[in-house]
Amino acid sequence: MQLIGHELVxxxxxxxxxxxxxxxxxxxxLFKFDEAAIKRAQELGAQFSVEAENLNEIxxxxxxxxxxxxxxxxxxxKAAKLAQDYLFDAQICVVIESRNELAALSETGTDVAIFKNAVIGKDKR
Incomplete structure (x- = not known):
């Protein structure tokens, strides 16, 4: 599992x-799933990540x-299984508060744990 936002990484x-x-x-x-935002990122050639709420958006x-x-x-x-079954290029991520959540998250097959502090401009849950 990749870690984004941990002080040692x-x-x-x-x-x-x-x-x-x-x-x-x-x-x-990073933005909520939005077709206009995805198009804009594609036009700019910008790296982008999406906050998805269901399998269709994923x-x-x-x-x-x-x-x-x-x-x-x-x-x-479910997202991790879908990504594995269809060999997604994107990585499945969950935002976490602390390293105490890593063991439980590892059981889901999630690719990346994003610590809340790594997301600038949004107070994540």
Whole structure:
């Protein structure tokens, strides 16, 4: 499992975007699943990640070129299985508060644990 935001592991910060206009090339952009935002990121050639709420959004985000797909913990196992079965290029991620959550998260097959502090501009759950 990859860790993003742990103090002992170097990482690139992820920037939360509320709208497609905020997306920037040269930064790792994260936004709620939104077709306009995905199109904007693609046009700019910007790296992007998507916060998805269901399997349909996960499938489209992967096909569209998302680097990370952030899912709610309760969807993590299904998302990880889907990604493994279909050999996704995107990585399935869950945002966590502390390292105490890592063991439980590892049982879901999630690719990446993103510590809350790694997401700049959004107070994550």
């Amino acid at each position: 170097p990482y690139e910060p992820i920037f939360w975007r509320e709208s497609a206009r905020q997306i920037e090339a040269g930064k790792q952009n 499938i489209v985000a992967n096909a569209a070129g998302a680097k990370f797909i952030v899912v709610p913990r309760e969807l993590a196992s």
